[in-house]
Amino acid sequence: MLDANDLYRLIESRRDVRAFRPDAIPDEMLRRILSAAHHAPSVGFMQPWNFIVIRDPETKRRVTASCVEENARASAHYEGERAPLYRSLKLEGINEAPVNVCVTCDRTRGGPHVLGRNTIVDTDLYSTCCAVQNLWLAARAEGIGVGWVSILTTDALRRILDIPETVLPVAYLCLGYPREFFDTPELQRRGWAERVPLDAVILHERWGTTSGPR
Numbered sequence: 001m002l003d004a005n006d007l008y009r010l011i012e013s014r015r016d017v018r019a020f021r022p023d024a025i026p027d028e029m030l031r032r033i034l035s036a037a038h039h040a041p042s043v044g045f046m047q048p049w050n051f052i053v054i055r056d057p058e059t060k061r062r063v064t065a066s067c068v069e070e071n072a073r074a075s076a077h078y079e080g081e082r083a084p085l086y087r088s089l090k091l092e093g094i095n096e097a098p099v100n101v102c103v104t105c106d107r108t109r110g111g112p113h114v115l116g117r118n119t120i121v122d123t124d125l126y127s128t129c130c131a132v133q134n135l136w137l138a139a140r141a142e143g144i145g146v147g148w149v150s151i152l153t154t155d156a157l158r159r160i161l162d163i164p165e166t167v168l169p170v171a172y173l174c175l176g177y178p179r180e181f182f183d184t185p186e187l188q189r190r191g192w193a194e195r196v197p198l199d200a201v202i203l204h205e206r207w208g209t210t211s212g213p214r
């Protein structure tokens with residue numbers, strides 16, 4: 001029988017990981033993690049995802065080059081004490097992680113009339129994000145850290161990974177044994193942001209109502 005408390009503990013202990021040990025992820029374990037991702041819900045059972053598993057150091061180097069370029073552009077947006085703090089943050093572990101996985105969304109899969117996707121076409125993207133979250137949680141259960149790197153351009157990923165125009169790279173993930181699983185998000189530990197209290201994000205009946213414990 002599933003224990004809900006185990007699941008809640010797993011969810012709360014999932015972290016975005018950017019510092020990895022070099023040890024390889026066993027193939028069977030990686031397959032279990034990808035299978036969990038593949039069991040995500042999807043609009044009309046569209047299963048629009050693919051998982052590009054990357055181990056080649058040269059590919060990682062090219063992705064890192066795009067990340068370095070985009071990170072320089074991003075850092076220009078911060079001023080005052082945020083600027084040096086931003087520059088000191090470690091925001092990717094692409095080369096360190098033994099495995100990178102690019103999760104893509106094929107926007108044409110299932111043809112033009114996927115059940116449930118006629119009105120909100122982006123539901124294929126939402127489905128792909130569900131797969132990413134399944135992957136992230138399954139990896140945590142296996143003791144594997146995952147870091148999502150979004151300081152990358154879609155064009156660079158398309159070029160480096162030969163991804164066609166109809167397919168969107170949704171997530172670029174770094175996977176490996178973590179140097180450490182921290183209790184709190186790195187951005188919280190480093191004083192960048194704090195978790196918003198739950199009651200501040202729960203609304204009752206409609207937008208704009210004041211929230212609070214009931």
Ligand SMILES: Cc1cc2nc3c(=O)[nH]c(=O)nc-3n(C[C@H](O)[C@H](O)[C@H](O)COP(=O)(O)O)c2cc1C
Pocket residue numbers: 014015016017018090091092148149150151184185186187
């Ligand atoms: C869509 C998405 C993109 C993200 N991109 C990055 C990134 O480029 N670099 C990074 O260091 N963390 C990235 N993160 C991780 C977040 O910073 C992290 O989830 C957040 O700070 C909360 O920490 P936690 O995941 O450890 O709970 C991303 C997370 C998501 C969901």
